[in-house]
Amino acid sequence: MINEELRDAILKLNIENSAMEHITKIGEGAWHNVYKIERKHGGDLVLRIRKKNSYGQLQEYHEIDLITEYESSKVYYHQANRSSFNICPLFFDYFYEESLVFTIESYMGNGKKLQYLSHSEGFAIGEKLGEFFKDMHEKIPEIKGFGNIIWNGKQLEGNIQQETNLIWQNDNDNYLNVLNELTTTDLKVDRKRVVDKVINIIDKRRKFPQKISLVNQDVTPENIIFNLEDTSLIDPYPRLDFDLKYAGYFVFCYKFLIPAYSNAPRYQKHTYAHNSKIMSRIADGFMKGYTKNKEKLYHRLMEEYVLWVLLETHEHYETLNKSELPPKTLQQMGDKDMIKNRLSLCLRELEKSMLFLN
Ligand SMILES: Nc1ncnc2c1ncn2[C@@H]1O[C@H](COP(=O)(O)OP(=O)(O)OP(=O)(O)O)[C@@H](O)[C@H]1O
Ligand SMILES: [Mg+2]
Incomplete structure (x- = not known):
């Protein structure tokens, strides 16, 4: 019609x-x-x-x-x-x-639903996506600057125009500020382990400056057409940010974030929680494709994962402490009960992710 x-x-x-x-x-x-x-x-x-x-x-x-x-x-x-x-x-x-x-x-085809992918297909698709993202991150972006992309009337630019080293140090400082805020709360978490680990990660991280790349902030399964022969990526939400950080974001989305958000009104219809195993396989393949089995890179990627869990924990804590939630937050994150439950999930994941880094 x-x-x-x-x-x-x-x-x-x-x-x-x-x-x-x-x-x-x-x-x-x-x-x-x-x-x-x-x-x-x-x-x-x-x-x-x-x-x-x-x-x-x-x-x-x-x-x-x-x-x-x-x-x-x-x-x-x-x-x-x-x-x-x-x-x-x-x-x-x-x-x-x-x-x-x-x-x-x-038109990029209709692909397979997550639940119909075999684990080996999921892994192979993840691997291809990992190789693709690595390649994307290595290219010098056409857009200058850092951060959110904005149209200045003539062309696109990043909303932050600062010296790269300063941006890198601010990025690292941000995690320490977040850590500091979280440690002054009454949240139930193995505080000492988390604090020591994050400080250690950031100390090392500062010495390996990452590259500013055109990254994609929306890698949800709705925006990927899963097909072993030709997997496609649509509806990107680009920004200028650090390469390995956003490789970590992909893994974070598929290993934790998307299944954890599956009860939020915005994502309910996709029943992602039922597909957490296949999403985890996709993430495993992604890590292989992105790091090409280079052990040190793999380890640094996992550290980026931990940092994303830290940020998510902080966001949930902050949102929970707001007096009223705007409609968009209610849709995307759910009501306060859901946010509280997910905050517990974040804290458990934070502790768990520390373990597999040792
Ligand atoms: N180029 C394309 N080729 C094939 N299918 C597509 C294409 N673009 C969109 N689709 C299909 O339509 C669905 C919704 O499209 P899209 O993600 O662009 O909508 P949207 O409203 O912008 O999404 P979002 O809620 O993520 O912002 C996709 O999940 C996909 O199934
Ligand atoms: Mg979309």
């Missing part, structure tokens, strides 16, 4: 009428309704029409934010396609006006 927004988008796209019969809705994320357009020539396309309501709230139209988001995806895809990995859409474009916003990109 063709609805009004779809008809308007098709008109703007200027696709011939016969194609109209071959449009199917294939997905819906928090921000877009997603349609597949089958074409006789030139390959199938995906049309993502921006929703007016997200997270239960009417979204205001901010041109700069839209340009920032879509130009960032474009740059990420472009950089990805400069490597031999055939992993991101080759074509990507977007359109915006107050009444209608959409993107149009290459």
Whole structure:
């Protein structure tokens, strides 16, 4: 069935009428309704029409934010396609006006659901993703600066423009500040072990400055099309940040974060908790692909994992202490009971992750 927004988008796209019969809705994320357009020539396309309501709230139209988001995806895809990995859409474009916003990109297949992947398939896909991310991280980003990416009216740039060494020291200091805040709370955790370990990790970490790379902050399974032959990565949320830190983030997401968030309203429908074993295999494969079995690199990657658990613990603690939670937080993290339970999970994981580093 063709609805009004779809008809308007098709008109703007200027696709011939016969194609109209071959449009199917294939997905819906928090921000877009997603349609597949089958074409006789030139390959199938995906049309993502921006929703007016997200997270239960009417979204205001901010041109700069839209340009920032879509130009960032474009740059990420472009950089990805400069490597031999055939992993991101080759074509990507977007359109915006107050009444209608959409993107149009290459269709990347539908892939397998996590629960239908065998453990060896999961591992192999993870390995390929690890190799891809390593390659991505090694490329010099087209965008200058560090941090969140913003559109300055002419081009994209990182919102922090400082000397790299200073950024690196601040990054390390941040973990110590977080650690300090957590140790003054009454949280039940093996305090001495955590403090000693984190201090030790940061002392070493300072001596191995990481490289500022174009990293992806949204590697959830909804944004990866799992397919042994050609796994694809879509809907990136890029930022400029340190390479190994974000390799650690991928592992953290698949080993801990995503299963731990599966009861939050935003993620409930995906039942990630049931797929924690296969996600863990994907993470194992990722580590192999990223580190190529180099033992020291593997160890440093695991240390980044611990640091992510530390940050997550801190975020949960802080959120729990807010008087009222905004709708977006309630959707993404759940209510205070859920946050409290997940905080306990974080603390247990923090202690556990210390053990496998010894
Ligand atoms: N290029 C593509 N090729 C194939 N399938 C796609 C493509 N883009 C999106 N999809 C499908 O549509 C679903 C939702 O798309 P997408 O993640 O872009 O939506 P979103 O609203 O931006 O998501 P989010 O909630 O993560 O912000 C995906 O999980 C995927 O199944
Ligand atoms: Mg998505």
